Amino acid sequence: MLTHFEHFALTSMAGAEDSPPRANGTLCFAEEWERSAFGVALALAREGHFEWEDFRRNLIAAIGDWERTQAPDGPSWNYYEQWLSALEATILQSGLATPDELSARLATATATADTRSA
Amino acid sequence: MTDRFHHPDDREARSAARVRALEALLIEKGVITSKTVDTVLNVFETKMGPFNGARIVARAWVDPAFKQRLIEDAPAAIAELTDLPEGMAGAEGEHMRAVANGEGVHNLVICTLCSCYPWPVLGLPPYWYKDPTFRSRAAREPRAVLKEFGLTVPESTEVKVWDSSAQIRWFVIPERPAGTEGMSEGELAALVTPEAMMGVAVAASA
Numbered sequence: 001m002l003t004h005f006e007h008f009a010l011t012s013m014a015g016a017e018d019s020p021p022r023a024n025g026t027l028c029f030a031e032e033w034e035r036s037a038f039g040v041a042l043a044l045a046r047e048g049h050f051e052w053e054d055f056r057r058n059l060i061a062a063i064g065d066w067e068r069t070q071a072p073d074g075p076s077w078n079y080y081e082q083w084l085s086a087l088e089a090t091i092l093q094s095g096l097a098t099p100d101e102l103s104a105r106l107a108t109a110t111a112t113a114d115t116r117s118a
Numbered sequence: 119m120t121d122r123f124h125h126p127d128d129r130e131a132r133s134a135a136r137v138r139a140l141e142a143l144l145i146e147k148g149v150i151t152s153k154t155v156d157t158v159l160n161v162f163e164t165k166m167g168p169f170n171g172a173r174i175v176a177r178a179w180v181d182p183a184f185k186q187r188l189i190e191d192a193p194a195a196i197a198e199l200t201d202l203p204e205g206m207a208g209a210e211g212e213h214m215r216a217v218a219n220g221e222g223v224h225n226l227v228i229c230t231l232c233s234c235y236p237w238p239v240l241g242l243p244p245y246w247y248k249d250p251t252f253r254s255r256a257a258r259e260p261r262a263v264l265k266e267f268g269l270t271v272p273e274s275t276e277v278k279v280w281d282s283s284a285q286i287r288w289f290v291i292p293e294r295p296a297g298t299e300g301m302s303e304g305e306l307a308a309l310v311t312p313e314a315m316m317g318v319a320v321a322a323s324a
Contacts, residue, residue: 029242033134038162038242039155040141046158049149056284060231067250079248081133088140096149102140109139110132 034080041087050094058086165203167241171289172310174199174239176303179294185218188291192216214239217280218291219317224271225290226264226317228256229282236287240312247316257281267318290317298324
């Protein structure tokens with residue numbers, strides 16, 4: 001039984017993951033939503049909507065929270081889930097959206113996702 | 119599909135929905151356009167990436183004085199390479215420092231805090247770099263982790279582990295492979311992989 005790390009090490013080195021974008025042999029994103037989450041955060045920082053360091057601090061906090069509550073070698077780790085949490089937190093802090101706007105949108109979106117996966 | 123695999127699928131769908139909702143809301147409010155996002159992604163996928171790091175390493179291999187300057191002040195040395203794209207000092211490219219592998223020393227770069235990574239030079243980080251198990255194990259037992267990557271470092275060689283942070287982002291100048299005398303900088307750069315610049319591999323042989 002491979003540990004989570006070995007699984008990722010092997011799949012990324014052997015190139016067995018499903019068709020993610022690659023740069024010079026390096027696996028970048030496993031899913032399109034990860035690429036989007038990355039792009040939105042970068043675009044917002046580039047346009048000056050928030051400081052990159054503020055996003056970083058939220059990312060560090062999100063990862064720290066995850067590590068305190070989960071087994072670090074458990075199967076549930078996903079870096080871009082933490083990234084997404086940090087992005088939502090930073091968007092709220094910088095006033096780009098209100099909590100009400102965001103939660104209304106998220107409720108609709110996740111309800112749609114639930115219906116699809118049910 | 120078993121229950122075991124159902125849960126992650128569900129999470130994937132929810133995460134995808136969250137991102138779509140977020141992006142749609144920001145676009146509707148006029149904060150960003152989909153073009154803004156595409157432009158940023160395009161820069162990271164085509165202009166910033168491990169090909170830049172590979173050129174920096176190749177220059178260090180052919181020019182020992184440049185290598186010394188790179189170790190002493192990486193951003194200044196990188197700025198000398200005027201044919202690199204602009205923005206090498208941008209998001210995550212600032213505060214870079216280089217360490218060189220050599221006789222009796224092998225360097226490994228990790229980030230125990232949050233997977234800091236010099237994107238403009240090394241491209242987007244590979245999956246395992248961001249994995250908490252990799253981050254904690256590489257700090258605790260680097261030789262064992264390197265072995266799993268297929269790299270056996272002799273006992274007589276010291277393994278130095280460098281922990282990147284918001285203040286310093288490390289990258290490794292791997293050793294120039296034997297038998298590469300007379301190769302052009304472009305040919306040399308092709309031997310340099312992102313893995314080699316993180317220290318989980320060495321440069322490819324000629």
